[in-house]
Amino acid sequence: MKKPIEAIVKAGDLPVGFTAQPGSTVAFKTGDWRSVRPVLDREKCIYCGFCYYYCPDGVYQDMGAEKWYKPDLDYCKGCGVCAHECPKKAITMTLEEV
Amino acid sequence: MSKRVGIEVSLAVAEAVKLADADVVAAYPITPQTHIVEHLSELVADGELDAAYIPVESEHSAMSSCIGSSAAGARTFTATSSQGLALMNEMIFIAPVLRTPVILAIANRALSAPINIWNDHSDIMSVRDAGWICLFAENGQEAVDMTLAAFRIGEDPQVSLPVSVNIDGFTLSHFIEPILLPDKAEVDRFLPPFKPVIKLDIAQPISVGLLAPPESYTEARKATDDALLASKAVVKKAFDEYEAVFGRRYQVVESYRVEDAETVIVAMGSIAETASIAIDEMREAGQKVGLVRLRLWRPFPAEELAAALSAAKNVAVIDRHMVLGVDNGPLGLEVKSLLYDAPNRPRVFNYVLGLGGRDVTRDDFRDIAARVSSSQGVQTRYEIVGVLA
Known part of the structure; x- marks a missing residue:
């Protein structure tokens, strides 16, 4: 049996110079190789915003009136900076399990 | 009309770059290439060539600057030899895939060790697989002609690849030869203004220099190799056009x-x-x-x-x-x-x-x-x- 080719684009269809248009990650989710994800204990959360400001990928969204910050798991890489910086230890990095 | 002058080949190559009206020269001196960029520095300082001359701190930065300036739409030239080319190595492999038509004169010199400043082909051969178009000159006239042809070939929209012009160090670079230097009108007939295929433009932003995961790296490499192999037809066409304008006939073999x-x-x-x-x-x-x-x-x-x-x-x-x-x-x-x-x-x-x-x-x-x-x-x-x- 012929092995299927693990390619997402034909060589001939690539843009010259392997460039990309801005905003390509809207379509291309970059969080799928995460091994752990942040899980928030809202009981402990004081809505200080450290997770929002420290996140190197800017995946946290300010939930406003609900007074918490929600990570967009389509883009979170699971680095754990938010959990490390959280002054109330309200974020736990939890293993991703299939 | 071309004018026959007695001139050191390195200086003649710099004059060819002036005739090509390069926009950016980013270079670091190294024997036996130094006279090329030294003369270009003079030409820019004296106002004879309207270009940005970037005196970088290393060859790695020279090639990095060249790739950036080419991607910004500037006609770009640099020159190096031996250890300088070795220090450029990382960037040498990047320019072809990014399709930035940087023109590089190499005054070919032996690679260390042992340290040796004289001529052989070990420098260019160490980067033969990088994806550059590589031309070799036999004498001073060809060094000038290949430099002009390199701009025409590399910048062709069908090609858009970097080109190295290989000039034997000292044997060619430091000899004074009788050379026919074309006049600007002739060069302008042969070499159209640079219309970049890749252009960093605030009005139409693109990302250049991307990561390719296993799902697209092979395809990106193949696309570059396809472009390099296809460039041979443009090299031949450029040589035909060179003959039509300047009367000197060149062939790939x-x-x-x-x-x-x-x-x-x-x-x-x-x-x-x-x-x-x-x-x-x-x-x-x-x-x-x-x-x-x-x-x-x-x-x-x-x-x-x-x-x-x-x-x-x-x-x-x-x-x-x-x-x-x-x-x-x-x-x-x-x-x-x-x-x-x-x-x-x-x-x-x-x-x-x-x-x-x-x-x-x-x-x-x-x-x-x-x-x-x-x-x-x-x-x-x-x-x-x-x-x-």
């Missing part, structure tokens, strides 16, 4: 007295001119010898070279670089690979000479022809001509 030749010498660079004189002398003595010279090294002109060697009984390939740990030099490997499937496969001999500036004379080529004609079998490993072993 050039043959000299190969008709009825039993032994054909294959060489690149300035030693081919020495070889051609030796061929004349051997022909006068009744020896059936000829010469084939590669002007285009990458993309490898396989069909043209195979055609040029189709009638030869013996092929003597000259290399000015050793591929340590392998039985042949870089050109020897290519020629053997090329001829493996040839219908009348000739015997292929590989000779390494002229390393680290050791003189190559007509006697060396007579020696090679004699070795080939006296050989009964096949050669299993390259031989060094002129080594005290």
Whole structure:
């Protein structure tokens, strides 16, 4: 049996110079190789915003009136900076399990 | 009208870059290339060339700046040699995939160690797989002509690839030769303004220099190789146009007295001119010898070279670089690979000479022809001509 080719684009269809248009990650989710994800204990959360400001990928969204910050798991890489910086230890990095 | 002037070849190359009206020169001095960028620095400082001259702190930065300026739409030139090219190595492999048509003059010099400032081809051969179009000049006139042609070829929208112009260090770079320097009007007829395929533009932003995961890296490499192989047709077209404007004819592979030749010498660079004189002398003595010279090294002109060697009984390939740990030099490997499937496969001999500036004379080529004609079998490993072993 012929092995299927693990390619997402034909060589001939690539843009010259392997460039990309801005905003390509809207379509291309970059969080799928995460091994752990942040899980928030809202009981402990004081809505200080450290997770929002420290996140190197800017995946946290300010939930406003609900007074918490929600990570967009389509883009979170699971680095754990938010959990490390959280002054109330309200974020736990939890293993991703299939 | 072109004007014949007595000029050092390095300065003439810089004058060609001025005639091409380069926008950016980013370079670091290194022997024996220094005079090229030194003169360009003067031309910019004196207001004769309206370009940005970036005096970078290393060759790595030189090539990085060149890739960036080319991606920003500027006609870009740099020059280097030996260790400088080695220090550029990381960026050398990036320019082709990004399709940035940087033009690079290499005053070819031996790589360390041991430290040696003189001429051979080990610098360019160490980056032969990077994806650059590689041209070789035989004399000062060709150094000028290939520099102008390089801009025309690399910037062609069908190509959009970097081009190296290989000029033997000292042997060419430091000699004063009578050179026909074209006038600006002629150059403008040959070389249109640079219209970049890749352009960093605030109004239409793009990302350049991306990561490719396993799902697209192979495809990106193939796309670059396809473009490089396809560039040969544009190289030929550019040479035709060069002849139409300037009257000098160039081909990707050039043959000299190969008709009825039993032994054909294959060489690149300035030693081919020495070889051609030796061929004349051997022909006068009744020896059936000829010469084939590669002007285009990458993309490898396989069909043209195979055609040029189709009638030869013996092929003597000259290399000015050793591929340590392998039985042949870089050109020897290519020629053997090329001829493996040839219908009348000739015997292929590989000779390494002229390393680290050791003189190559007509006697060396007579020696090679004699070795080939006296050989009964096949050669299993390259031989060094002129080594005290």
